[in-house]
Every structure is written in structure tokens, then in C-alpha cells.
Amino acid sequence: MQDVESSSIWSPCLTQDGSFTFFSKEFEESFHSHGGAIQEAFQKFVRATNLEQKADGDRLCLLDVCYGLGYNTAAALETIWSIHPDCHVTVYALELDVSVARAAIAAPLLETWAPPVQQVLRAIAQDHQCLTSRLTAFLLLGDARQTIQTLVTQSFQADAVFLDPFSPRRCPQLWTVEFLQQVTQCLAPRGRLATYSRSACVRSALQQAGLQIGTIPLGADHPQHSHQWAQGTVAAFDSQELTPLTLMEQEHLQTRAAIPYRDPTLQDSADQILARHQAEQNVCDRTSTSSWRRRWGIR
Numbered sequence: 001m002q003d004v005e006s007s008s009i010w011s012p013c014l015t016q017d018g019s020f021t022f023f024s025k026e027f028e029e030s031f032h033s034h035g036g037a038i039q040e041a042f043q044k045f046v047r048a049t050n051l052e053q054k055a056d057g058d059r060l061c062l063l064d065v066c067y068g069l070g071y072n073t074a075a076a077l078e079t080i081w082s083i084h085p086d087c088h089v090t091v092y093a094l095e096l097d098v099s100v101a102r103a104a105i106a107a108p109l110l111e112t113w114a115p116p117v118q119q120v121l122r123a124i125a126q127d128h129q130c131l132t133s134r135l136t137a138f139l140l141l142g143d144a145r146q147t148i149q150t151l152v153t154q155s156f157q158a159d160a161v162f163l164d165p166f167s168p169r170r171c172p173q174l175w176t177v178e179f180l181q182q183v184t185q186c187l188a189p190r191g192r193l194a195t196y197s198r199s200a201c202v203r204s205a206l207q208q209a210g211l212q213i214g215t216i217p218l219g220a221d222h223p224q225h226s227h228q229w230a231q232g233t234v235a236a237f238d239s240q241e242l243t244p245l246t247l248m249e250q251e252h253l254q255t256r257a258a259i260p261y262r263d264p265t266l267q268d269s270a271d272q273i274l275a276r277h278q279a280e281q282n283v284c285d286r287t288s289t290s291s292w293r294r295r296w297g298i299r
């Protein structure tokens, strides 16, 4: 097995649950929460999309937007196959930079996963696909704004969508109304989309893309800080079974922070999208987000 040092520019950083993540110098951000990379995959993506309940069936389709180290796909496969070992899973994973997935199949990162899942992560990183009797997985490399078009054209319908780009300020391209409209077209009628983001601009973009939204509440074991109010967001066509937003979260959606990012041609640079957003915020007559923060005691 290759070791991490010799494989790439990516060096593992330990998170609080003992699992590893990477730090992106380009985006100036970690790939996962410092609270725990693996914990994040299970809590904010697998559990939030109800995969434990859905694994009863014989077939499941997943869309992993921003595959990165593959943790969300890996956590989903471990969960589904622990419940129904013969469930056939189809995965489409979108990713710009394959070097991340390649570095993630080195020790000690890969050892976190059960051996069958390790084989899947290896095949996806090396061959960009994994075809077995119970898995059809493809890694589509390139800008997700373009690669998603293939899935829209094929009428791909995912039971669960993991939406995991870097944060909206760092990677606004993948949080725009227009991109999320494409993603929404790939969501099955009873499917669920989950993201770690609780930003008002992301939530309003999901709504404008035609989805209902719910919150991922902070768990009882989650450290309570006054600047945190949720672990993320879940979206679906039907609000039934979603955890409703609190009054504080609903009011957040009335503020300036809820103006979504726009990218009409799905080709603009991050700077162009941020500048358009800033211009729109400057002329809007919504409540300021700082007064919302003061009202709810948020630092």
C-alpha cells in the first residue's frame, strides 16, 4: 500500500473523532468539520437522507456532489450494506480533482472503512468506476456544473443527494440557484438532499430551485455555541418528514443573508458570482443580518 507522504500534495489532518481529512490551500478550507470527518459523513449526509430506512429496498441511487475523499459515498455504502447486503447501489460522484480521491486510498485513511468499501474506494480513485454485482459507481471528473448535465440528460434520479462543496464564500459556483436547479432535476420524487450548510443563501437557493427545506438539528452531544444553530439542511419535494426550521432559522431567511448566489450561464467565475451577489445585497431592502444576529444573540 502506498503511503500518504509519497502519494501527493495532500497531507492528512486529524479530526476530533480520530478520522483524517485534508486541507485545501486553494480554497483555504478543510474538507471536513474539525469535529470529526467520518462523523460528519454519517450524521449530516447518510442519516439526514434517511438511508437506513431506504436500505430496505433492492435498489438505491446516490448522487455525491463533490466526492473528495469519498467519505460520504463510503459511509452510505457501509450503512446500506450493513442493513441489506444485496442491495444494488448506483452511485454517480462529481469531482474536479481526482488527486484527492487518490490520496485518500493511502494508509491510514482507507483503513477506517470495511474491506469491501476499501475496494470500492480504490477502484473509484484508480479506474473512476466500480462495477460489481451490487454496485455501479462512476466518478465524473470536471466542473460539476458541466458534469451534472450528463445526469440530467440521462434522467438520473437519486434517492439521496450529498451536496458537499467547500463553503459558499469559497466555492459559490456550486451553491447557485441555477446549479441547484440542475441538481434538483436529479432528485427522485421521494428523494432527499442533504448538506452541511445552514447558510440562508443556500437555503433560499434550494427553495428557489423548487425544494422544501428542513433543518438538521444540533444533536444532544453536539457542543452548543451561540454561533451554531443547526448541523445543516435537508431538502425534498415534500416537506413531510422534514424537521421544520425554528423561528430563528425562518427569520434568517427574511434577511439580506438569504439573497442567493446566481450564475445564469453556469460558467461564471467565483469572483463574478460573489460580485453579482454583493451588488444585489447592496440594493435590497431586506432586514440586515446583523440585526437578526443581535435579536437572537448570535455572535
Ligand SMILES: C[S@@+](CC[C@H](N)C(=O)[O-])C[C@H]1O[C@@H](n2cnc3c(N)ncnc32)[C@H](O)[C@@H]1O
Pocket: 030, 031, 032, 041, 065, 066, 067, 068, 069, 070, 071, 072, 094, 095, 096, 097, 100, 142, 143, 144, 145, 164, 165, 166, 171, 173, 174
Ligand atoms: C468539502 S470537499 C468534499 C468532501 C467530500 N465530500 C468527502 O467526503 O471527502 C469539496 C470538494 O469539491 C471539489 N470541487 C471544488 N470545485 C469543484 C467543482 N467546480 N466541481 C466539482 N468538484 C469541485 C474539491 O476538489 C473537493 O474535493
